[in-house]
Amino acid sequence: MQGNLKIGFIGGGNMASALIGGLAGKLTAGANIHVVDPNADALQKLQSTFGVTTSPQIDAALAQCEVIVLSVKPQQMKDVVQQLRPHVSKQLVLSIAAGIRAVDLSRWLGGHAAIVRTMPNTPALIGKGITGMVAMDGVSDAQRNAADAIMRAVGATVWLDNESLIDPVTAVSGSGPAYVFYFIEAMQQAAQEMGLTAEQGNQLAIETFVGAAQLAANSTDPVSVLRERVTSKGGTTYAALTSMDGSGVKDAIVKALKAAAARGKELGEEFGKD
Numbered sequence: 140m141q142g143n144l145k146i147g148f149i150g151g152g153n154m155a156s157a158l159i160g161g162l163a164g165k166l167t168a169g170a171n172i173h174v175v176d177p178n179a180d181a182l183q184k185l186q187s188t189f190g191v192t193t194s195p196q197i198d199a200a201l202a203q204c205e206v207i208v209l210s211v212k213p214q215q216m217k218d219v220v221q222q223l224r225p226h227v228s229k230q231l232v233l234s235i236a237a238g239i240r241a242v243d244l245s246r247w248l249g250g251h252a253a254i255v256r257t258m259p260n261t262p263a264l265i266g267k268g269i270t271g272m273v274a275m276d277g278v279s280d281a282q283r284n285a286a287d288a289i290m291r292a293v294g295a296t297v298w299l300d301n302e303s304l305i306d307p308v309t310a311v312s313g314s315g316p317a318y319v320f321y322f323i324e325a326m327q328q329a330a331q332e333m334g335l336t337a338e339q340g341n342q343l344a345i346e347t348f349v350g351a352a353q354l355a356a357n358s359t360d361p362v363s364v365l366r367e368r369v370t371s372k373g374g375t376t377y378a379a380l381t382s383m384d385g386s387g388v389k390d391a392i393v394k395a396l397k398a399a400a401a402r403g404k405e406l407g408e409e410f411g412k413d
């Protein structure tokens with residue numbers, strides 16, 4: 140069900156490439172996607188893989204887009220958006236940046252009201268992303284549906300009523316893949332320290348994550364019940380979880396996610412000034 144939606148991307152890096160991979164040839168033709176990025180290699184790769192059009196700087200082609208996705212780092216957002224301003228009239232502006240507030244994007248765009256803030260994550264690369272999103276008051280139903288369709292091209296979506304919840308979403312699922320990789324790395328290290336080969340450790344740790352996550356996704360029971368089913372009284376899992384509790388692992392994880400959310404808020408304050 141390929142349509143003709145014209146989408147511009149400002150920034151063609153990791154997250155934008157994952158999104159474009161889900162959209163091109165599916166939601167819309169690759170030729171309907173226009174990517175702006177000063178990095179010639181990134182543009183060349185996107186052009187040859189997906190047939191998108193490209194430009195090293197913000198250009199008039201963006202005025203023809205129905206949706207413009209802001210996918211640069213928070214630090215670059217103000218500059219980029221101010222350059223974009225002359226090319227924005229009725230378009231839906233969809234930001235994937237951590238921290239940057241809609242009110243600041245709107246002001247830099249001269250009072251533009253059609254803004255959706257989103258927080259995707261990198262499993263979008265394989266169509267398994269999850270995106271939290273929130274629409275500002277000036278977004279029409281059609282634009283909201285377009286935003287949802289764009290993010291659903293790479294996974295599931297969760298709509299929020301309040302923009303302040305984007306920072307917690309960033310902390311849970313936006314940054315979340317890194318915590319999972321961190322945990323896998325720790326399991327791989329332990330496997331090797333206990334005599335397994337690196338290859339065996341990799342396979343055992345990764346398949347355990349894939350299997351356990353799928354089990355949790357398919358189960359009607361809460362994950363705490365699934366955990367209890369693994370934990371025989373006086374057994375090995377009990378020994379591991381008792382050790383983790385003794386080291387304060389769960390509290391450390393909760394604290395870490397709160398630090399991520401706080402950093403999201405801080406990014407908005409730091410790079411949203413003026």
Ligand SMILES: NC(=O)C1=CN([C@@H]2O[C@H](COP(=O)(O)OP(=O)(O)OC[C@H]3O[C@@H](n4cnc5c(N)ncnc54)[C@H](O)[C@@H]3O)[C@@H](O)[C@H]2O)C=CC1
Pocket residue numbers: 149150151152153154155175176177178181210211212213215219235236237258259260261313314
């Ligand atoms: N990487 C992740 O897991 C996630 C990232 N995000 C957000 O996505 C945004 C982009 O992050 P990544 O893709 O990871 O970074 P990235 O560094 O891979 O991509 C940023 C791109 O912007 C380009 N760029 C720099 N200046 C530019 C300009 N003036 N005009 C146009 N393009 C310009 C860079 O050349 C680069 O290709 C960030 O705001 C981040 O908060 C959101 C969710 C997850």
Ligand SMILES: O=C(O)[C@@H]1CCC=N1
Pocket residue numbers: 237309313314
């Ligand atoms: O680390 C970051 O700031 C970005 C946002 C979520 C994932 N990566």
